[in-house]
Amino acid sequence: MPLDTWQEQLRRGSLDLAILLTVASGPRYGLAIIQHLEAFTDLVVTEGTIYPILGRLTREGLLASQWVEGEAPHPRKYYTLTRAGTKRLSDMKVQWRAFAEKIDRLIAAAERG
Amino acid sequence: MKLTDVGESRVNGYLFVLERSLKTFLPGDVVRDAVREIESHVRERVAAADGAPNERAALEKILDELGPPLRVAQAYSAERTIDEAVATGRFVPIVRAVGHLAQTTMVGFFTALGLLVGYATSFAFFAFAVLKPIFPDNVGIQYVHGFPVGLGAHFPLSPGTDLRGGYWIIPVALFCGLGIFIATNRGARKYLAWWRERRLS
Numbered sequence: 001m002p003l004d005t006w007q008e009q010l011r012r013g014s015l016d017l018a019i020l021l022t023v024a025s026g027p028r029y030g031l032a033i034i035q036h037l038e039a040f041t042d043l044v045v046t047e048g049t050i051y052p053i054l055g056r057l058t059r060e061g062l063l064a065s066q067w068v069e070g071e072a073p074h075p076r077k078y079y080t081l082t083r084a085g086t087k088r089l090s091d092m093k094v095q096w097r098a099f100a101e102k103i104d105r106l107i108a109a110a111e112r113g
Numbered sequence: 114m115k116l117t118d119v120g121e122s123r124v125n126g127y128l129f130v131l132e133r134s135l136k137t138f139l140p141g142d143v144v145r146d147a148v149r150e151i152e153s154h155v156r157e158r159v160a161a162a163d164g165a166p167n168e169r170a171a172l173e174k175i176l177d178e179l180g181p182p183l184r185v186a187q188a189y190s191a192e193r194t195i196d197e198a199v200a201t202g203r204f205v206p207i208v209r210a211v212g213h214l215a216q217t218t219m220v221g222f223f224t225a226l227g228l229l230v231g232y233a234t235s236f237a238f239f240a241f242a243v244l245k246p247i248f249p250d251n252v253g254i255q256y257v258h259g260f261p262v263g264l265g266a267h268f269p270l271s272p273g274t275d276l277r278g279g280y281w282i283i284p285v286a287l288f289c290g291l292g293i294f295i296a297t298n299r300g301a302r303k304y305l306a307w308w309r310e311r312r313l314s
Contacts, residue, residue: 030150031157047178048185051150052192059193067149074156075149 011043015053017096018043020081020089023063029076030054054079062088114164120172124159127182128152134186138194138213147189154179187217191309199306207301208232214308224304231297238290241265242283253278 022028022036030051037044044050057063062085069075081089116124128148135144158175165171179185190213198210211228214221244266245252255263256275270276 029153031154034154046180046184046188047154048151048180049188051147051154051185052189055147055189056192056196059196072157073160074153076153076157077146077150 011045014096015043015050016057017089017092019050019053019057020062020085020092023079023081024086024089027078027080029068029078033079057085061085114159114162114168114171116159116172117168120159120168123169123172123176124152124155127155127176131182131186134183135189137216138190138209143193151179151185190217195305195309199302199309202298202302204298207298207305210305211301214305221308228297228301228304231293231300235290235292235294235297237265238286238293242286242290245280245283245286249280250276252276253282 018037018041019033022033028036033054034044034047034050037050054063054065058065058079061082063079064082065077065079067075067077128151131151132144132148135147139147155175158179159172162171162175180188194206194210194213198206211221211225215225216222241252241264248266248268251268251270252266253264253276254261255265255267256277257273259275267274267276
């Protein structure tokens with residue numbers, strides 16, 4: 001498998017977690033989520049593809065959304081973490097850390113020879 | 114940056130193409146919400162842009178970063194239509210998802226063709242069961258010279274043709290129709306699950 005394909009898999013696999021982490025600190029609208037992700041990661045390749053993921057996470061009950069008017073010249077759709085989203089995020093963080101730790105151990109073992 | 118009429122036309126054109134693409138596989142209220150959100154994104158980016166080196170270049174950069182409308186629509190399709198079809202296994206979402214894949218991929222087109230045959234066969238059996246009590250003398254198993262040659266409704270019967278089969282063929286037709294429908298629906302759901310896995314890999 002080419003490296004870029006593997007990177008793409010890794011990116012897609014971690015986007016849900018990254019979005020939930022971004023919203024965990026408080027309500028954010030789409031562009032603010034994208035800007036936060038862009039500031040900390042290189043997970044956003046095409047900005048427009050983030051919105052369908054936000055929609056799916058909302059349908060799955062992990063995020064709640066609400067249109068807010070009057071705050072800016074145009075309406076903004078804010079996303080917040082639901083109780084189910086908070087629980088899922090907590091589980092995902094545990095899984096991610098355990099996974100990363102195992103891979104780190106493997107890398108260390110391989111480098112030791 | 115404040116958009117001129119030309120800039121407004123470019124934004125509206127982008128949103129129009131996006132809306133048209135989304136409408137092919139998403140319900141109207143979902144399309145309106147999605148387009149409104151994308152428009153909000155564009156307006157926000159435009160408001161924050163300084164318009165350098167000129168409006169056209171600045172706007173193209175914003176739309177490039179957002180992605181072509183067809184790609185954005187495809188992302189919605191991948192996230193919504195197929196997920197819904199695989200998750201629920203319901204007939205309408207499955208047909209919608211298969212229909213969308215048929216329009217976008219060659220494999221999808223031929224798979225949709227096969228599934229269409231399955232669904233059409235099952236509906237033919239259902240129609241057979243419904244029509245039998247209404248036209249008892251025209252619906253049944255068609256025999257020519259003592260050999261069965263067909264099954265269905267015949268208006269009028271050809272000369273030399275003998276139609277057999279009593280009302281017992283109704284439950285048989287319902288059973289066959291239901292069996293073929295369930296098998297086709299399961300096949301379609303498995304295909305969509307496979308396609309979704311392939312997309313993620």
